[in-house]
Amino acid sequence: MNTLTNHLSNQTWRFIDQSTLGVYFDALQSFAYDDALCIAVGNGSSDALLRTWVHHDTIVLGIQDSRLPFVQEGIEFLNEQGYHVIVRNSGGLAVVLDQGILNVSLILKEEKKFSINEGYELMFALIQQLLKPYGVTVEAREIVGSYCPGSFDLSIDGKKFAGISQRRIRGGVAVQIYLCVSGSGSERAKLIQTFYDKAVQGQPTSFEYPRIVPETMASLSELTGQKLTVQSIIHQLLLTFKEQGAHLSSSTFTEEERQSYEEQYIRIIKRNERISARHL
Template sequence: MNTTETKDFLTSHSYELYESTTMPFTNKTISHFALTDSLLHYVGKYKKNSLHFWPTSNLVILGMMDTKLPYFKDALEIIKNYDHSFIVRNSGGLAVVGDEGVLNFSLILPEHPQQKMPINTGYEFMFHLINEAIKPFGKISEAYEIKDSYCPGDFDLSIDGKKFAGISQRRLKNGVAIMIYISVNGNQEKRAEMIRDFYQAGLKGESVKWHFPSVDPSVMATLEELLSISLTVDEMKQLILNTLLQKNCTISPGVYSSELLADYSEGFEKMIRRNQQMLGNSIDKELIE
């Protein structure tokens, strides 16, 4: 995909904004995952674009592959010892950390059933958007795998070789969600140490057919550190919104229609069942109530 196509996508489009402050749900953890799936159905059906911002508080978001660790329960104890909760998300990938210093953000877009969006095209949209947002600070990120980070992938975003964000995708029917976590501020070294200890406890030196990263905290940093500025999660969110507005996009509040809410309720129950199945007695009951 060329740069012109990427810029065109982010210019003169309409977006509906969904965020935690407007959500009519009491459960602020599973709700975000269930809402993502509901929005995927919604944008696919009505051909609309959505933005979804959501925070977490001391939460490790596990991928399905993490549940394959031979000593998974021992690994979960590590997370508890770091005073974090955990949840298994409804998509692939590996463990990432969410807390008050991390911004979780999704572009949720429709795609034509006969012309699916290439995987890398979705990644390029997010990569370009984030670089436009941080451009005023005199640096841009690169996209390549930082192998010893947690949840490494081809579109890890880094500055000066240090990863501050990771991008993933989820697709349902005729919708695609391009999701990013951005370590804006806080103690990134501690986040990485927790995930390193999680895998060490889960593997205990055994060889398995799945690949789990040997996490090196030194290859990760916060965006605040890498830009040498003071930066909050709310400020980073506003940088993203301002970038779209400056490109002649319109942003309006998302509407929680009865159809969306019904779809959400179904997705919520699926998330609870998945976590009950994957985590068993280790499940954090406060997260699923």
């Protein structure tokens, strides 16, 4: 039994869609939601969860990005382009979030046999299955020249359209992906390229920041030649779950999860303020 079948076939999944909450839905809230849901799944009060979410015109920096020598100048440039900037409190480097980018979280109970690598493999297998109708071959390997590069960059014909990350907290695992669905992947990459140019200015840095080549990134619409939307990909995602035999039910947050979310959001806000005060 493969990883995807093992986790979806005859398994019960809750589905929470936050893709249409609009411009005031802050990316820090998403971190808090995933942490709260990880806790719920980890303590057994919730089944596994599929969460979809979209944020408008936001740049999420990594902690290392916040330590760049001229990071304030880089942030001012992003603000001038109309982007809200936050710092994530986990690994990874700068990424773009906007209306054409769909974020997906798979939240499962952490088990000893469910390794970090298996978490990546699960998301990779899901996206391969999701994109099967479009006749494309999806690869998982680092795309040098992309922003936030990693060994599980997802690409078609050498062009990156997605990146995967993981968060583990109190017995729960959130495997997260951003899918560049529509718009220009290279234009988004140019934005981050200019951020690094302004934030580094040729000075020594404490880490190897990505030297971005905008042409290494594209959207699924560009790569498939079809006019895809966030909603059409969510529809295909739900179909994929059902085709794999998952028992999927649309869901909202329980009162316990809402309280947990409030606690996690306050914690994340305070931590973000501390990071900002220290490095920005």
